[in-house]
Amino acid sequence: MIGRLTPCEIEVICVLGERGGWTDSETLARLTGMASQMYDHARPRKTVRVHVFNIREKLGDGAIICIPGRGYTLGEPGVRAYRAHLAAKAAWAAA
Secondary structure (H helix, E strand, C coil): CHHHHHHHHHHHHHHHHHHHHCCHHHEEEEEEECCCCCCCHHHHHHHHHHHHHHHHHHHCCCCEEEECCCCECCCCCHHHHHHHHHHHHHHHHHH
């Protein structure tokens, strides 16, 4: 499941997983490094929306829950992907 995601998409999932709550697109873009060298606010929001759309296409509609005015959080498929990433990371560190 996690292997189908790009590094940026995995980073989005990890930020949402680590925060464990709702994150707006501006904060998500900044925390994942997607807003570097981007000075207007529309571009990072658009970048986040594209990544969220791609994640939802790959993992299912409930992977990331979006509520206008509230932000983004992980749904159950996103949580499973986050846990799979942590398990793979731990296995790699142990090897």
